[in-house]
Amino acid sequence: MADRSLRGTGLGSKSFEDEGGVEFAARQELGFDCPRGHHFTKTFAVEAELPTEWECPRCGAESLRSDGVRGEAKETKPVRTHWDMLLERRSIAELEELLSERLTLLRAGELRPMEIHKPQTTRRRSA
Incomplete structure (x- = not known):
């Protein structure tokens, strides 16, 4: 009898949980500009460490932050032969x-x- 009451509900793909009373974490949006002219935004938690680069979802190029913040240059080691x-x-x-x-x-x-x-x-x- 329990089989019939659950038939057709798509178990595992739907949640019957209600979002009432749930407090979401504070968020912030960060814009990125692609060298090919694309602009997009990503949402991050307020306490998250914000990246300075992100891959453009349209063309895959490395996009820089719109607010002008740049990352520190990494020290590269010389190649050991x-x-x-x-x-x-x-x-x-x-x-x-x-x-x-x-x-x-x-x-x-x-x-x-x-x-x-x-x-x-x-x-x-x-x-």
């Missing part, structure tokens, strides 16, 4: 010494180039 990381571990003198040792071993035939060091695999056929 493999050479920079190597120099953190060894000095130029150490690298030159290692190079001369390896070249001596290579010329003496005790060390072979890396492409020769690849392991040879032999395949066995099953009978």
Whole structure:
């Protein structure tokens, strides 16, 4: 019998709760201007930290606040290359010494180039 009373109400998609007596949080609207001429507003809570940039809903470009507030420029780190990381571990003198040792071993035939060091695999056929 309970099945029939709930039929057709769309359970899970509708709320029967009343908004009476509910106090909403204080809100503020913030405008954004797109570089392509679009203007839009977003609603934020009063106590929220306000962003300085927002993606334009029409074209996807980075839009700046209409009130002129700009964000602080972030400090960017220089790109660390493999050479920079190597120099953190060894000095130029150490690298030159290692190079001369390896070249001596290579010329003496005790060390072979890396492409020769690849392991040879032999395949066995099953009978």
